[in-house]
Amino acid sequence: MSDFQVSYVSIWSKDFVGNRDVFANVLRIPISYEDENIVVFATGGAQLVLQRAVDADAELDGSVQFGLHVNSLERITNELHEAKLDVTLDREDLGQAQGVTVLRLPSGQTVEFVGG
Numbered sequence: 001m002s003d004f005q006v007s008y009v010s011i012w013s014k015d016f017v018g019n020r021d022v023f024a025n026v027l028r029i030p031i032s033y034e035d036e037n038i039v040v041f042a043t044g045g046a047q048l049v050l051q052r053a054v055d056a057d058a059e060l061d062g063s064v065q066f067g068l069h070v071n072s073l074e075r076i077t078n079e080l081h082e083a084k085l086d087v088t089l090d091r092e093d094l095g096q097a098q099g100v101t102v103l104r105l106p107s108g109q110t111v112e113f114v115g116g
Helices: 016-026 055-060 073-082
Strands: 004-013 031-034 038-041 047-052 064-070 086-095 098-104 110-115
Touching: 004 016, 016 038, 016 047, 047 055, 064 073, 073 086, 073 098, 073 110
Parallel strands: 004 047, 064 110
Antiparallel strands: 004 064, 031 038, 038 047, 086 098, 098 110
8 A cells, every 4th residue: 555645635716606616516526514715525535625715825726736645744754855855834733643744846836745
């Protein structure tokens, strides 16, 4: 089994309500969590997350981000640092013995690594 598993795919959108309608009402993907800025759809695999692109996040409109679940966040984070990659967030605590490290790829996109 791979050390990496796609945990979620996140879509940033200024047309939050319109996109929510497509996923929830047209495609009928069940919602597992929702507030005014985020909707998490329950798929059979990785979560599909719709995020509102407003204010400081407005420039993210149309972008797609994904998160990878890893077995050892510490090991992955150390390997990213050793490779001198752009780690924009280093092991932030998410609670429940999980953390996140965010890598900015050379092309500008970010990948989140989530794990314990």
